[in-house]
Amino acid sequence: MVAEIPAEALQLRSLVRAENMLELFLEKVAVAEPGPNEVVIRVEAAPVNPSDLGLLLAGADVAAASAAGTPHRPVITAPIPDAAMRGLTARVGAPLPAGNEGAGTVVAAGSSEAAQRLLGKKVAAAGGAMYSQYRTVDLSLCLELPEGLSAADGASAFVNPMTALGMIETMRMEDHFALVHTAAASNLGQMLNRLCQEEQVPLVNIVRRPEQEELLRAAGAAFVCDSSKPEFMNELTAALTATGATLAFDATGGGTLASQILTCMEASASAGADGYSRYGSAVHKQVYIYGGLDRSPTVLTRNFGMAWGVGGWLLTPFLGKIGLEGIIRLRERVAAGLTTTFASSYTAQVSLAQALQLDSIAAYAQQATGTKYLIRPDQET
Amino acid sequence: MVAEIPAEALQLRSLVRAENMLELFLEKVAVAEPGPNEVVIRVEAAPVNPSDLGLLLAGADVAAASAAGTPHRPVITAPIPDAAMRGLTARVGAPLPAGNEGAGTVVAAGSSEAAQRLLGKKVAAAGGAMYSQYRTVDLSLCLELPEGLSAADGASAFVNPMTALGMIETMRMEDHFALVHTAAASNLGQMLNRLCQEEQVPLVNIVRRPEQEELLRAAGAAFVCDSSKPEFMNELTAALTATGATLAFDATGGGTLASQILTCMEASASAGADGYSRYGSAVHKQVYIYGGLDRSPTVLTRNFGMAWGVGGWLLTPFLGKIGLEGIIRLRERVAAGLTTTFASSYTAQVSLAQALQLDSIAAYAQQATGTKYLIRPDQET
Numbered sequence: 001m002v003a004e005i006p007a008e009a010l011q012l013r014s015l016v017r018a019e020n021m022l023e024l025f026l027e028k029v030a031v032a033e034p035g036p037n038e039v040v041i042r043v044e045a046a047p048v049n050p051s052d053l054g055l056l057l058a059g060a061d062v063a064a065a066s067a068a069g070t071p072h073r074p075v076i077t078a079p080i081p082d083a084a085m086r087g088l089t090a091r092v093g094a095p096l097p098a099g100n101e102g103a104g105t106v107v108a109a110g111s112s113e114a115a116q117r118l119l120g121k122k123v124a125a126a127g128g129a130m131y132s133q134y135r136t137v138d139l140s141l142c143l144e145l146p147e148g149l150s151a152a153d154g155a156s157a158f159v160n161p162m163t164a165l166g167m168i169e170t171m172r173m174e175d176h177f178a179l180v181h182t183a184a185a186s187n188l189g190q191m192l193n194r195l196c197q198e199e200q201v202p203l204v205n206i207v208r209r210p211e212q213e214e215l216l217r218a219a220g221a222a223f224v225c226d227s228s229k230p231e232f233m234n235e236l237t238a239a240l241t242a243t244g245a246t247l248a249f250d251a252t253g254g255g256t257l258a259s260q261i262l263t264c265m266e267a268s269a270s271a272g273a274d275g276y277s278r279y280g281s282a283v284h285k286q287v288y289i290y291g292g293l294d295r296s297p298t299v300l301t302r303n304f305g306m307a308w309g310v311g312g313w314l315l316t317p318f319l320g321k322i323g324l325e326g327i328i329r330l331r332e333r334v335a336a337g338l339t340t341t342f343a344s345s346y347t348a349q350v351s352l353a354q355a356l357q358l359d360s361i362a363a364y365a366q367q368a369t370g371t372k373y374l375i376r377p378d379q380e381t
Numbered sequence: 382m383v384a385e386i387p388a389e390a391l392q393l394r395s396l397v398r399a400e401n402m403l404e405l406f407l408e409k410v411a412v413a414e415p416g417p418n419e420v421v422i423r424v425e426a427a428p429v430n431p432s433d434l435g436l437l438l439a440g441a442d443v444a445a446a447s448a449a450g451t452p453h454r455p456v457i458t459a460p461i462p463d464a465a466m467r468g469l470t471a472r473v474g475a476p477l478p479a480g481n482e483g484a485g486t487v488v489a490a491g492s493s494e495a496a497q498r499l500l501g502k503k504v505a506a507a508g509g510a511m512y513s514q515y516r517t518v519d520l521s522l523c524l525e526l527p528e529g530l531s532a533a534d535g536a537s538a539f540v541n542p543m544t545a546l547g548m549i550e551t552m553r554m555e556d557h558f559a560l561v562h563t564a565a566a567s568n569l570g571q572m573l574n575r576l577c578q579e580e581q582v583p584l585v586n587i588v589r590r591p592e593q594e595e596l597l598r599a600a601g602a603a604f605v606c607d608s609s610k611p612e613f614m615n616e617l618t619a620a621l622t623a624t625g626a627t628l629a630f631d632a633t634g635g636g637t638l639a640s641q642i643l644t645c646m647e648a649s650a651s652a653g654a655d656g657y658s659r660y661g662s663a664v665h666k667q668v669y670i671y672g673g674l675d676r677s678p679t680v681l682t683r684n685f686g687m688a689w690g691v692g693g694w695l696l697t698p699f700l701g702k703i704g705l706e707g708i709i710r711l712r713e714r715v716a717a718g719l720t721t722t723f724a725s726s727y728t729a730q731v732s733l734a735q736a737l738q739l740d741s742i743a744a745y746a747q748q749a750t751g752t753k754y755l756i757r758p759d760q761e762t
Contacts, residue, residue, distance in 0.1 A: 314688070
């Protein structure tokens with residue numbers, strides 16, 4: 001069954017020490033033999049997503065990080081502020097693997113027919129611990145890549161594509177007809193922009209800089225509102241009126257943006273209402289916070305009536321809601337569009353050891369729009 | 382059909398003038414002849430609920446109010462801050478009646494059998510405009526009071542009782558098993574405390590003062606947490622763990638209380654979880670804001686994982702959700718408990734003219750726990 005797999009291979013680990021210290025390092029770990037329904041993947045590409053950073057960096061102050069170890073086996077340490085430590089007690093002392101998703105070649109497979117069928121194929125996997133040279137995962141977490149696609153093409157086949165599809169599915173499940181998206185020039189935002197055009201879902205893109213607005217307009221976006229402009233609130237209200245959007249997905253989380261969106265939704269909704277209601281319009285307005293680019297508190301001014309909701313949105317519980325059948329349907333959609341609708345682009349490709357260099361960490365920790373790292377665990381430093 | 386009704390009677394009116402000014406006054410208005418399914422009520426008791434104050438006072442600065450007119454026909458004016466004016470454009474220039482609910486004697490009835498049956502009876506009505514000497518309303522808005530009850534007994538038969546019942550119904554509809562309630566020593570809070578004991582629903586009462594805690598404990602409350610105590614967060618977490626409450630109804634709205642409740646719910650939920658999840662517990666935690674005792678922004682620190690929601694909750698849309706059958710079921714429940722479970726108490730009873738005296742307004746505008754006004758429109762000043 002097993003072909004050319006080493007007994008041990010490198011894996012990136014994130015360790016929180018009791019003395020408020022994060023330690024990142026590479027460790028040789030055993031490559032598990034595949035069970036009947038498992039395959040061993042030689043990981044060739046794994047993205048650094050915002051959703052990976054919480055586990056990886058544990059809220060540490062990476063500006064104060066220091067490097068030790070060797071070029072092949074770097075060891076990074078960084079202090080963790082008290083506030084971040086409070087939520088980390090459950091992981092103190094346990095070195096955790098990281099990397100929610102990635103892609104590579106199946107180099108060994110379990111005894112089942114379905115597993116054997118993947119031998120030698122390129123697959124994407126949402127297996128966790130993908131910042132590893134080799135990773136043994138269950139078939140249910142794998143997506144066979146279409147003929148001719150590289151591991152890099154398939155590295156981001158789960159988190160962003162399923163999140164973008166999940167936003168549209170959520171919109172339909174909760175009886176909304178258009179979407180608002182913040183940090184809309186991100187990889188995910190650009191993907192959602194393409195997807196909404198295909199699905200004919202009106203989308204209001206909120207960005208923070210003029211060049212981000214240009215980028216999205218060049219990609220066919222009909223509604224882009226720049227929050228740095230003084231006329232932002234008026235433009236957003238006009239876009240909400242034009243689209244009828246009453247559901248927003250907010251990647252920033254902190255500050256007043258969610259509140260501003262609700263205020264503009266209410267202004268749009270009550271402009272169409274006749275007569276005065278001291279409770280505001282009866283139109284339900286919803287913002288889901290799915291990221292935390294701004295870690296400051298969410299501030300809601302509540303000048304948007306009583307028919308509103310703000311809440312957390314996370315991919316995994318959403319997938320639980322739509323069930324296996326729904327997940328398979330969405331995955332097939334993704335596989336067909338990996339190099340088009342669901343394509344991701346990367347600004348840097350690094351080996352595992354390079355991913356633990358101070359300048360790399362500083363870059364991906366910033367979560368800046370337009371910066372995206374791809375880790376290539378199969379590459380030597 | 383018609384017996385002893387004057388052609389015109391006094392009604393309290395609230396007028397917003399374009400020049401940022403609120404005007405409150407009494408006006409003679411025509412008493413409408415009842416249609417076949419309507420009755421004319423001589424209003425004998427109508428409470429001043431927090432939910433009446435928005436329409437009545439329009440966010441005006443009542444501390445700067447001034448009085449004119451005569452003792453029988455007072456005229457109050459008060460300046461409206463710019464921020465409040467923005468939401469009031471739809472009502473500028475239109476003198477609005479006020480008073481969501483009240484009770485009195487049916488002095489005339491339409492031709493239908495159902496209307497005739499109520500002639501001479503005491504009824505409660507959720508008719509709006511109840512700060513009137515006479516009010517013609519549809520039968521569907523009336524609740525016949527049980528034999529022997531006074532109008533004062535039935536004056537608050539809708540808003541608070543249906544809200545308390547609505548909280549428990551919402552809890553059941555959304556798969557929660559216990560409740561948290563803030564401003565828990567209010568008339569509504571005391572009612573909910575009695576109701577939850579009857580229904581065996583575990584209830585965590587949050588109050589702001591030691592004497593409020595004593596009041597609720599004397600009324601049999603098992604869990605009371607005083608937010609003014611330094612150990613509040615620990616006591617709340619312990620109460621949430623003991624009850625399993627994952628749903629809160631918050632009357633205050635502003636500040637950090639909703640956020641604190643979610644933080645304690647998460648601390649309770651993740652204490653029972655095994656292993657570390659950077660997204661927090663999978664337990665959904667919900668706070669519904671149903672009032673605005675604190676008008677400052679709602680501040681959410683988001684240190685409570687991703688499975689959470691905050692939203693507005695309002696009685697009318699809830700009643701829409703449960704439909705006519707549900708409403709009838711709840712109303713029957715209320716009628717049977719008007720002098721026990723659903724009893725309200727009042728600190729002052731005033732005529733319409735007395736309700737427009739500066740000291741009365743200052744008292745009920747404050748919405749202080751333990752202060753509740755009952756207007757008696759049938760009484761001469």
